[in-house]
Amino acid sequence: MGKKKTKPIVAVVGRPNVGKSTLFNALAGENISIVKDTPGITRDRIYADINWLDMNFTLIDTGGIEPESKDIILSQMREQAQIAIDTADVIIFMVDVKQGLVDADSKVADMLRRSKKPIVLAVNKVDDFKKYMADVFEFYNLGIGEPFPISSVNRLGIGDLLDEVSSHFDKTMAQEEEDDRIKVAIVGKPNVGKSSIINKLVGENRVIVSDIAGTTRDAIDTEITYQGKEYIFIDTAGLRRKNKIKEELERYMIIRTVSAVERADIVILVIDAVEGITEQDAKIAGIAHDRGKAIIIAVNKWDAIEKDNKTVNQFTQKVRQVLSFMTYAEITFISAVTGQRLPKLFELIDVVYENHSMRVATGVLNEIMAEAVAMQQPPSDKGKRLRLYYITQAAVKPPTFVIFVNDKELMHFSYTRYIENQIREAFGFKGTPLKFIIRERKESK
DSSP states (O other): OOOOOOOOEEEEEEOTTSSHHHHHHHHHTTOOOOOTTSOSGGGGOSEEEEEETTEEEEEEEOOOOOOSOHHHHHHHHHHHHHHHHHHOSEEEEEEETTTOOOHHHHHHHHHHHHTTSOEEEEEEOOOOHHHHHHHHHGGGGGSSSOEEEOBTTTTBSHHHHHHHHHHTHHHHHHHHHTOOSEEEEEEOSTTSSHHHHHHHHHHHHTOOOOEEEOSSSOSEEEEEEETTEEEEEEESOOSOOSSOOHHHHHHHHHHHHHHHHHHOSEEEEEEETTTOOOHHHHHHHHHHHHTTOEEEEEEEOGGGSOOOTTHHHHHHHHHHHHTTTOTTOEEEEOOTTTOTTHHHHHHHHHHHHHHHTOOOOHHHHHHHHHHHHHHSOOOEETTEEOOEEEEEEEETTTTEEEEEESOGGGOOHHHHHHHHHHHHHHHOOTTOOOEEEEEEOOOOO
């Protein structure tokens, strides 16, 4: 088992109008990961996957603030800071050089400092370093270390800021890498029974559960041993928020989900059988799909459904319809209350995990590809026909294939999908997405 690289999570906290979204845009550029057939979520700009030089991390925007009064700003900033502290590996605390040091900044700085998380202080809107340096130094008074002057709009100082941010990655991430146990994140809307499933699994197996507080995040990890094998379950239910506005809750849930999914090998999406599958379920599924995780869909509360011999099929079809972008997901019908089919979850987890880390020999892949091409001719455009030279598997988790072709433009999405289907027909790959990278190779004479 190689070391598992978890993508670090960086959260941005700061008062209204200090320029958080400008920093977001500067880093994410226009290439915000909007995946064509994933519904909903990535467009909301709650998070973006950033590739900066050789760094990869997930940037999270902890939420907007409605500036009505100083008190409201402060309480909402505390809320944001709490979200950041709960979920991020590194926190960027952003202040505004033109507004200077504000009381709310100091209060939030105290809270961040006590969290013992790495905090990087970004002083924004410094569009002239010489002119503003004295004002930048004022922010040393916050007591969270060196202020980094930046201008998000002019993209100044961002490199230094990110170097500082990334200097904290290895320390926090290294602790989690050694672990070989299969990590399973249980995700889903509030109240679909995520915690009850974990409690029931723990109960059935009578292990003494040590809640290992997540080394870098405060999600609760539960170790469960089943038939001599250890699994780690990551629960996103976690911190309950008091009477918060629904929208805040949804944002919070999405952020929690991103951080749990990031650490997991396998994601179990729990759906409420009584309520049926919803748009929100699709959003959550989209997070796992975007990140290439293996997926099991567990339809919970199945004991509460009036059934006839068609029920399972009808429900399955409905799920497949709403989650049309992940036809590979495994579906199982369970009940946390009665324990129905819960032990079966472990078998599914094992199978899906094998598939997620499966390697296929290059020779076999090329045979499958040659056969596929013979059965269905590759597309052509203006007299030029697509040619597929060679396919090889470059990575696992998820299985990632590189196909060398004569012209990338000709390799339509639908033809890639066709090749994927042929590979799936041969090897199953149930429960895991497959990734395809198309590379051009000049024709050899």
